[in-house]
Amino acid sequence: MQALVYAEVGQPLEYHTSVPDPIAQEGETIVNIRAAALNHRDVYITQGLYPGVVTPIILGSDGAGIHEGREVLINPSINWGDNPRVQGRSYQILRIPNPGTMAQQVAVPAENIVSKPAHLSWEQAAALPLAGLTAYRALFTQGQCEQGQKVLISGVGGGVALFAFQFALATGAEVYVTSGSADKRGRAEKMGAKGSMDYKDTGWGKALGKETGGFDVIIDSAGGTGFQELFNAVRPGGRIVMYGGTRGKIEAISPQKLFWKQVSIIGSSMGTGKEFTDMVNFVDQHKVEPVVDSVFSLKDGQQAFDRMAAGLQFGKIVLTTD
């Protein structure tokens, strides 16, 4: 089969046309991939930031395709385990050390297959799984977002941030966004953001908190010193949900503010099988259209990785098989 192969740190990804087809192990099944999507983790792996990855390997956690004549999505959360609070020890994100979705075929557990909502194109469908699942758990399970609440999404260009933004809008929340890019802020406002802030401006959190009365739910993947702005923007009783930490450690949290305002800081990552099914049903019901930044063919995969590494995307970067 055709596949995009990661062989070595710092070297371009290799497009091969005669990689052996995957073989389904017990409990697994084969999906014929029509489209795959990139996540930051794929790029980080090619930069050598994930220790212990054995190469050569086919990357990719997001895939949509055909399974025994049915159009399906793949839940990238594999072997979550029994505890809805946290993934267990045998947990995998599709699917290191096994091959991923950037190929014509992938072997996955049969229980990870879910029907594709009919309104989604292959590209949109491939854009959904990992980022949609992460956004859904962060926003609803952990953040307890409800209709009428005020929600703030930081760094709105990213895949998870955009889904959190769209899901919050779909559920009837009043949504604000931040981005360091005026272009991205403008695009979010066109999509329905009530307001936006440049997170590079000093004091924006306090100002926006005052203007809005504060946020019930804040979804962040940056952390770092900018976290103080979020802490200033959260309303009493509010939840700050973190699904990433690209800006590093969080400093100088005041316990007094935390307990008197009854604020929670909640870590969130990926999601359960039930959350995946709920998320896909939510997307189907609300006809959410995933934002596809750009589409590349599998053989041009390196260009897709370069685009993500440069941080230029607004929405998901997708690869298609022929």
Add this chain to the structure above:
Amino acid sequence: MQALVYAEVGQPLEYHTSVPDPIAQEGETIVNIRAAALNHRDVYITQGLYPGVVTPIILGSDGAGIHEGREVLINPSINWGDNPRVQGRSYQILRIPNPGTMAQQVAVPAENIVSKPAHLSWEQAAALPLAGLTAYRALFTQGQCEQGQKVLISGVGGGVALFAFQFALATGAEVYVTSGSADKRGRAEKMGAKGSMDYKDTGWGKALGKETGGFDVIIDSAGGTGFQELFNAVRPGGRIVMYGGTRGKIEAISPQKLFWKQVSIIGSSMGTGKEFTDMVNFVDQHKVEPVVDSVFSLKDGQQAFDRMAAGLQFGKIVLTTD
């Protein structure tokens, strides 16, 4: 009536025998106090740490007594409001700027009166309200503590910490404690603690986390640099609930650890009317006996304040009226 009056920062509390009786305003009723208890907030107020307290004033948030022939406790959470997540703008802790419980009578909203469990003495009953409510919300509502879970209570000599410890034991959790005092650790172990740590020891959090497999719920009121030990002791999916911050700001939280371990840091303060009723029912059902450190008569009130300021207590310090 007799009352203990706080007149001026740095001056001893004054015991008066002819303070005018309180007058019930609309929705209020008068309780004849049999015993009151101290909380840190009372001491902090006499140290001038709460701005805007108008003197002279009768302090005291904890009281038990007689209301129209019935033995009652007073819920110190006044005007919480409609949102169970957080107290509203007109919230009072019994009951600045109004007079408190360190007197023969106090006026409180009629809805704040709850029947005293029969197994409690007046001293035990007075020890319960504020600390019991704070512990109940922190442990159960915010911490989601359940039977069979592992729980860590920091600084076990304090009133809230002791109730959290006793409630966790009563609910069938496996409970560990920390204290800087070997005597307090020993007493907690006699009461049923599975183990204890001196929080002044470096690296105790990682060691205890390894030994126990980590804690589902940690209840803390210190914060500061010692928070890292708690963060090292929490298990994946666990909750660190903070109801105080005597050691200052929390530094250097790793977002990666937070999100990948799906850990929450949750602020908690006081509780709702429903939580107060639930807490009193829990104490009644499990026959929890509040730990009374010492009892002073109202006229010796300053000695009680001195004892709390010195941090020597294990359990609550109680004042009785004659």
